[in-house]
Amino acid sequence: MFNDGKLDDAERNLKKLLHHLPEHAAANYMVGLIYMEKGYPEQGIELMQKAHRACPWNQNWRHDLVRALELAGRHDEAASIAELMK
Numbered sequence: 400m401f402n403d404g405k406l407d408d409a410e411r412n413l414k415k416l417l418h419h420l421p422e423h424a425a426a427n428y429m430v431g432l433i434y435m436e437k438g439y440p441e442q443g444i445e446l447m448q449k450a451h452r453a454c455p456w457n458q459n460w461r462h463d464l465v466r467a468l469e470l471a472g473r474h475d476e477a478a479s480i481a482e483l484m485k
Contacts, residue, residue, distance in 0.1 A: 406433050424453035428460055431467075440471040451480075458484065 410433045413426045420426070428450035434443030447464045454460065461484060468477035 406436060409433060422453065424450045427453075428463075432463065435467055435470075440467065443467060444471060444473075455483075 410430060413430050413433070416423055416426045417430065427446045431443040431446030431450065434440070434446065444464070444467050447460065447467055451457070451460050451464050461480060465477045465481045465484070468474070468480065
């Protein structure tokens with residue numbers, strides 16, 4: 400659904416999952432991406448950070464989080480997380 404552009408449907412389904420498993424890292428990450436796409440960067444970043452804390456080894460998530468922080472103008476935070484990628 401996410402890749403089909405059906406963001407509302409994807410968000411609804413992921414939130415159902417998060418209702419039962421609020422710490423589900425992938426669901427938090429995906430809802431964070433959806434929020435970024437919908438123009439809610441602070442909420443999106445918060446969920447992406449939660450996912451990153453649960454799975455700090457996921458380089459793709461870290462890269463996306465850095466990009467989200469940069470888009471939100473939070474350059475210092477983005478730089479500190481980007482340092483982990485080196």
